[in-house]
Amino acid sequence: MTASLIPIWSVDVVGSILMIVFAFVSYGMSLRLKKRDPNNIILTYLLWVCLALFVFAISRSAGHLLKQIFLLIDRRDLWTAIQPFSGAVNTFTFIVVASVTLFFERTWVIYGTILKDRQALQNAHEELLYLNQNLEQLVEKRTEALVISEQKYRRIFEVSKDMILVTRRDGRIVNINPAGRNMIDVQSASGGEALDHQYFRDFLSGPGDWGAISRHIENRGFISSEEFDLVLKNGVRRRVLLSGSLAKSPSEDGETIHFLIKDIEQRRLMQKQMAQADKLASIGELSSGIAHEINNPLGIILGYTQLLLRGEDAESDRFNDLKTIEKHVQSCKAIVEDLLNFARTSSPQKENLDIHDIIEDVIGFVRHHSNLENIDINTDFGPRLPLARIDEKKIKQVLINLLMNAIHAVEREGTITIATGINAATGRITVEVSDTGHGIAKENLSRIFDPFFTTKPTGEGTGLGLSVSYGIIKGHGGNISVKSEPGQGAAFTLTLPVSPPNSGR
Structure with a gap:
């Protein structure tokens, strides 16, 4: 199919x-x-x-x-x-x-x-x-932000207590804050803010200082915390800590160096004072040990010498020899006693006393025991001073030592002035002992309170007077300082505590 x-x-x-x-x-x-x-x-x-x-x-x-x-x-x-x-x-x-x-x-x-x-x-x-639609508003906001930023950094620049400095690479000053202007007295030719042909290297004390700073910045692009000496407006040198770096700003023509300079003179002085205190403390401990070891044999020598003197004829040569031994042993014991006073750490027996009364007593004592025929001792007492919280005997010892040093400094003719007042910053009493003598060499000022240091000829001083005075004043919680220029005399200033308010004598 x-x-x-x-x-x-x-x-x-x-x-x-x-x-x-x-x-x-x-x-x-x-x-x-x-x-x-x-x-x-x-x-x-x-x-x-x-x-x-x-x-x-x-x-x-x-x-x-x-x-x-x-x-x-x-x-x-x-x-x-x-x-x-x-x-x-x-x-x-x-x-x-x-x-x-x-x-x-x-x-x-x-x-x-x-x-x-x-x-x-x-x-x-x-x-x-x-x-385009908000350009004006955006510009206004940006301008406001820039103004706020500029004001903030300008305020930091102006109120800083340290020097802020801007220079060219060759050291020519571009800008400096008020603290820096005040420190080294930089002024513009027109009196305005612009600075004309002034170079930072001219304010450095060392001739090679600017070269060293330039090499640091050239090699590393900055310099950090290096110490230099500046020459201030009054000619005094002052130690500073300097830091700086190389910078390029689109608003300035070429590269500039921005410096931050901090005054460390007070810190350096404080460090020196601390080192001095440590040194004196160490010497005091050593002196205390030596003094105790020497004092015992001296006492024995002096005792036997005085026993021998009792049996000797006052006209004999042996008696004179023993008297010579006694004299020198007494001198040695006096030195040992000064060493013990310097090293002794016992607290002073303080009372509320009028410093002017103590000074008058000391001047009377010195006039009675020293030849002051051509030496004037003047006083310049401050009005209405509070009572001082001091140990009378120890302060008298300090003042006598300072007056005797001043008499030696002015030699046979000169003026010694004792002035008192109140230190406004601390509220403490000040006592200044100044003279018109030969002054103290600059290299000796840092050693003036060292034990056994003296500028007097051999045999005329032990070098312990100022050391002991230093220890006494420090023990009172005060301070002692010295100012001097060769040929213009010296001035020692004591700072002493005052008695509490509403306390009696």
Whole structure:
């Protein structure tokens, strides 16, 4: 039994016709979409694909229809003749579709880049539009921020107690804060802020100091915490701690060096005083031990000498020899006693006393026991001084020692002045003993309170007087200092505690 071919034929013919219809519809719709948006790359790609598929559908459907027609009229030979052409057209259309797809894949990448760039341009356009619309407000805010920043750093620059200095690389001063101006007395030629031809190296005490600073900055770009001596406006040298770095600012012409300079003179003096106190404390401990070891043999020598003197004729040579031994032993015991006084750590017996009464007693004692024929001792007492909290005997010992040193300094003719007052900063009593003598050499000032150090000729001083005085004043919780210039005399200043308010004598 032969099966009917009508269903197969119907599907082939109807399917081919529908394929042609759908091809026309698809191509028509893609063409209309392309006309609506000519620049859309996706629609362009869709149009080309629909066109290729349209050709494929026409070729494929026409081939199937012709095949069925030729088979109905029994002309299979005609179909055999045109079948290769139909297949070739179908293959060509698929090649076209593949080529279009490959081409548009690369085009899509480029299109994506173009979209990104267009979006970036759009964002930039919007930002520029915003800036243009709000330019005045933004400038005002930025200006206000800059003013606040400038005021903040200007205030730091102006109120700093340390010197802040800006120079060129050759050391020419560009700017300096008020603290620095006050320290080294830098002024502009016109009296304004500008500085004309003034160089920082001119204020350094050492001739090679600026060269050393320049080498540090040249090699490392900075200098950190180096000590130098500056010459201040009154000619006095002062130790400073200097740090600086090389900087280049767009607002300034060329490179500049920014310095921060800290005055460490007081710190250095304090360190020297602490070192001096430590040294005196060590010497005191050593002296105490030595004095006790020597004092006992001296006492024995003195005792036996005095026993021998009792049995000797006062006119004999032996008696004179023993008296010489006694004299020198007494001198040694006096030195040992001074050593013990220097090393002794016992607390002074303090009372509330009038310092002026003590000074008058000391002056009377010195005038009675010393030759003051051509030496004037003047007093300059401050009014209404409070009572001093002191040990009378020990303070008298200090004042007598200072007066005797002053008498020796002025030699046979001169003036000694004792002045009193109140230190406004500490509220303590000050006593200054000054003279018009030969003064103290600068190299000796740091050693003046050392035990056994003296500038007197051999045999005229033990070098313990000022050391003992130093210990007594420190034991009172006070201070003793000295100022002197060679040929212009010396001035010793005592600082003493005052009695508590409402306390009696």
